[in-house]
Amino acid sequence: MPQTITRGIKAMLDEANATIETLTTADAIALHQSGASDVVIVDIRDPREIERDGKIPGSFSCTRGMLEFWIDPQSPYAKPIFQDDKKFVFYCAGGLRSALAAKTAQDMGLQPVAHIEGGFAAWRDAGGPVEAWVPKKK
């Protein structure tokens, strides 16, 4: 018998988008250009996407797979950056995964959070600055 998926991505995205802040690309670029020190831009794309396409300069990379484990201070994988009193702005390639990630983060108590509409593709198309991936020196 085939699986019956009772809650699909449309419902999940609708719910996420109804409860999280969505930044337009223009607003996100302006926020980035302001250099606000109380904002962390979180890149939730996979490493291969970052390697291929580059990233928003200064963004913090947290793959979606590690999201909950890096946010929760009780987790052995907790990252101190998620304890900072800052605004966390998530982005992915196209704005879908980041909506779900921001919703999850918000549900966990992280706040304020937002995500960038259209993701990195929209950012790049709008002329937002892009930093090329540089391999780590060994």
Ligand SMILES: O=S(=O)([O-])[S-]
């Ligand atoms: O999640 S996605 O919008 O990058 S395909």
